[in-house]
Amino acid sequence: MRVxxxxxxxxxxxxxxxxxxxxxxxxxxxxxxxxxxxxxxxDVSTFTQTMRLDNEVxxxxxxxxxxxxxYKVANQSDVVLNxxxxxxxxxxxxxxxxxxxxxxxxxxxxxxxELKGIKKNLKSLxxxxxxxxxxxxxxxxxxxxxxxxxxxxxxxKSMNAFLGSNNQEQYNLTGSELFLGEDHNTKREITSNIVxxxxxxxxxxxxxxxxxxxxxxxxxxKNTVNKNYFYIRGTKSDGTxxxxxxxxxxxxxxxxxxxxxxxxxxxxxxxxxxxxxxxxNGEIVVQDKQHGSSKLDFHMVGAVDFDGTGxxxxxxxxxxxxxxxxxxxxxxxxxxxxxxxFVHEFITSGLKPAAGAADKIEGIVYDRTQFSKNGSKLSSNxxxxxxxxxxxxxxxxxxxxxxxxxxxxxxxxxxxxLNLSGKDISGNDYxxxxxxxxxxxxxxTKNGSYFTPDGGTTKYHIYDMxxxxxxxxxxxxxxxQQLMDTVNMAVTNNLPTSDTADEYDTAIQKSDVDGKxxxxxxxxxxxxxxxxxxxxASIALYDKNSDNFTKDASVMTFNSNNAxxxxxxxxxxxxxxxxxxxxxxxxxNYPDAKNANHRTIGIENAIKKMDDLQSHVSRMHxxxxxxxxxxxxxxxxxxxxxxxxxTLRSSVIDTDVAEASLKLQQLTLNYQAxxxxxxxxxxxxxxxxx
Numbered sequence: 115m116r117v118x119x120x121x122x123x124x125x126x127x128x129x130x131x132x133x134x135x136x137x138x139x140x141x142x143x144x145x146x147x148x149x150x151x152x153x154x155x156x157d158v159s160t161f162t163q164t165m166r167l168d169n170e171v172x173x174x175x176x177x178x179x180x181x182x183x184x185y186k187v188a189n190q191s192d193v194v195l196n197x198x199x200x201x202x203x204x205x206x207x208x209x210x211x212x213x214x215x216x217x218x219x220x221x222x223x224x225x226x227x228e229l230k231g232i233k234k235n236l237k238s239l240x241x242x243x244x245x246x247x248x249x250x251x252x253x254x255x256x257x258x259x260x261x262x263x264x265x266x267x268x269x270x271k272s273m274n275a276f277l278g279s280n281n282q283e284q285y286n287l288t289g290s291e292l293f294l295g296e297d298h299n300t301k302r303e304i305t306s307n308i309v310x311x312x313x314x315x316x317x318x319x320x321x322x323x324x325x326x327x328x329x330x331x332x333x334x335x336k337n338t339v340n341k342n343y344f345y346i347r348g349t350k351s352d353g354t355x356x357x358x359x360x361x362x363x364x365x366x367x368x369x370x371x372x373x374x375x376x377x378x379x380x381x382x383x384x385x386x387x388x389x390x391x392x393x394x395n396g397e398i399v400v401q402d403k404q405h406g407s408s409k410l411d412f413h414m415v416g417a418v419d420f421d422g423t424g425x426x427x428x429x430x431x432x433x434x435x436x437x438x439x440x441x442x443x444x445x446x447x448x449x450x451x452x453x454x455x456f457v458h459e460f461i462t463s464g465l466k467p468a469a470g471a472a473d474k475i476e477g478i479v480y481d482r483t484q485f486s487k488n489g490s491k492l493s494s495n496x497x498x499x500x501x502x503x504x505x506x507x508x509x510x511x512x513x514x515x516x517x518x519x520x521x522x523x524x525x526x527x528x529x530x531x532l533n534l535s536g537k538d539i540s541g542n543d544y545x546x547x548x549x550x551x552x553x554x555x556x557x558x559t560k561n562g563s564y565f566t567p568d569g570g571t572t573k574y575h576i577y578d579m580x581x582x583x584x585x586x587x588x589x590x591x592x593x594x595q596q597l598m599d600t601v602n603m604a605v606t607n608n609l610p611t612s613d614t615a616d617e618y619d620t621a622i623q624k625s626d627v628d629g630k631x632x633x634x635x636x637x638x639x640x641x642x643x644x645x646x647x648x649x650x651a652s653i654a655l656y657d658k659n660s661d662n663f664t665k666d667a668s669v670m671t672f673n674s675n676n677a678x679x680x681x682x683x684x685x686x687x688x689x690x691x692x693x694x695x696x697x698x699x700x701x702x703n704y705p706d707a708k709n710a711n712h713r714t715i716g717i718e719n720a721i722k723k724m725d726d727l728q729s730h731v732s733r734m735h736x737x738x739x740x741x742x743x744x745x746x747x748x749x750x751x752x753x754x755x756x757x758x759x760x761t762l763r764s765s766v767i768d769t770d771v772a773e774a775s776l777k778l779q780q781l782t783l784n785y786q787a788x789x790x791x792x793x794x795x796x797x798x799x800x801x802x803x804x
Contacts (some may be wrong), residue, residue: 138793164789174759177276177277178753181748187285197289198735201232201628202727205694205724206227206370211225233692237264249293250268250435252269254268254271259293264636266289266293268288283741283748292687293687296406297581298340301401302351302401304412306463307712307713308462310392310397313331324367330418340364341362342364343361344415346360348378350379350409351407375412395705409499412677415434415478418455419457421454431663432472439459461477461677466485468536470535473682479675484652485652485654489648490497490648492649494640496674499516501516509595509633512593514526522666527669531657533547536653546600548597548600558727563596574618575613578591602626656674657669678719690727693720
């Protein structure tokens with residue numbers, strides 16, 4: 115076959131020209147765009163790697179942004195808590211100054227004023243915001259967390275920064291944790307509030323003194339040994355209640371009384387569950403040795419009958435109301451009050467007793483007391499705490515989750531009767547019994563819980579909300595909401611017109627217009643009168659067996675003349691601050707019911723509360739610090755990963771300009787050489803042709 119010029123031209127120029135032009139186009143495109151490929155078809159492997167790395171860069175960018183945002187909040191919280199702790203250190207210093215024996219009323223008043231100023235600053239810090247969003251409101255960042263009364267209005271929801279797949283970190287500290295948090299390692303400690311002196315020799319009573327020194331002796335005749343009776347009530351750390359009458363002779367020691375009190379809390383020779391001691395004011399202090407419980411409570415009244423007629427030995431403490439709480443009056447045979455029954459109070463709260471309860475000697479009443487009144491609001495003072503986890507009760511909580519089921523019919527609330535009495539919003543007397551009863555289809559006598567006028571026969575059943583058929587609620591299924599609905603109907607005088615579920619619902623709706631019965635943030639029952647700014651209503655709610663010492667202790671307690679709290683696992687930040695300030699304002703080093711404010715904890719106890727509060731805030735500060743460090747570490751790591759990933763991506767997809775430029779030069783030279791060769795061949799062919 116003859117090779118023609120056409121064939122030679124096509125082989126040398128046509129094929130190479132197309133190839134070199136494509137390569138020149140590609141390399142110019144790489145240099146112009148900075149990318150090795152433009153489309154997946156250019157290089158599937160490179161395209162796949164690039165897409166994967168692009169996704170990683172995007173994810174790292176999101177993590178970086180989230181971590182930066184969270185770090186700002188955590189870091190600002192850290193800064194605020196630094197100021198918190200500085201202010202609290204100053205408060206503790208002032209409390210120590212107030213407790214100093216050289217401090218007089220004038221200096222304590224000045225200290226109280228400075229404490230109020232610090233409290234104001236603490237509230238301001240608590241309401242710190244960034245860009246209009248509050249730091250300590252939980253997820254409700256637009257809600258001001260602390261109001262003027264120190265009440266928290268945020269929620270307990272945490273907010274988390276996204277730090278990668280299945281990796282999140284909380285970056286906020288909720289006010290629920292900071293201001294109302296719980297420290298499970300804290301042990302509850304409570305105290306009586308009446309100063310106990312040696313009635314024989316004077317001075318503050320000690321554990322080595324005799325019961326005779328403690329309770330007195332009108333004739334100073336040591337040969338006549340009087341019998342002393344102590345009626346104690348309270349709650350153990352596991353939530354079970356107790357009620358006991360102790361008998362001690364004059365010759366027993368005060369330490370014997372304290373030991374007997376300890377036994378009622380479960381102390382034994384091998385194990386002590388509580389410490390029962392006297393403080394320097396002769397007041398009884400009970401400290402829980404089990405941590406994490408807010409249930410411990412205590413009440414005691416003592417009685418001695420100096421004429422030997424047995425008036426001090428009673429089954430119902432109401433009978434002690436015929437005695438005298440002023441020992442000097444009992445001792446004076448010429449005052450016309452010669453009953454010789456001395457009733458010794460150990461705790462006085464200032465609460466009014468329920469109708470029908472003893473009202474002369476306030477201290478003998480334990481839980482048959484009226485809710486405190488403040489304007490249109492009535493409030494109980496006993497927190498409803500779940501036995502299982504020490505949490506506050508909520509409206510949906512079953513009463514059986516809080517009540518002491520070891521009493522009455524063991525294991526059930528069936529048969530428990532609560533008394534509800536007082537005045538309704540119109541000022542009229544009311545008195546009801548709330549019967550907690552089983553609803554047993556197999557027993558016609560057990561058809562659910564109900565309430566009835568005291569001494570009456572009309573029954574108003576308390577209905578459940580079962581959509582498959584309404585029936586009276588079983589005792590053990592009854593909730594706080596159902597109990598509060600009953601209270602609300604009684605106090606507003608809106609009762610069902612007949613004993614049906616529909617009329618029951620109608621009565622609840624009507625009563626909700628006139629009043630609101632609710633659980634407060636700290637688990638206490640409250641009633642608000644919707645019809646008046648100063649309510650005429652009153653409420654007393656208590657176990658029917660309350661003060662009868664031949665029967666079981668109260669299954670439940672709602673409002674009581676109980677001991678003062680010194681330490682507790684549950685924190686109530688601004689309420690505690692108020693207690694501290696009140697102690698300094700009242701000029702009291704220890705609780706003293708003789709003061710106008712019976713519930714003042716005293717400066718010494720305020721210092722103890724401050725120690726607990728500082729410990730709690732320090733733990734919260736440590737948590738915030740840990741959050742801040744974690745977020746900062748994550749941010750730094752993410753920044754490094756972002757740089758590393760982008761570098762790797764660049765190596766995969768980005769053009770090496772130097773390499774591409776060199777290739778361009780090589781291709782250009784090749785192309786020029788090809789053109790030169792083609793030109794020479796073309797000329798040779800033309801000469802030959804000529």
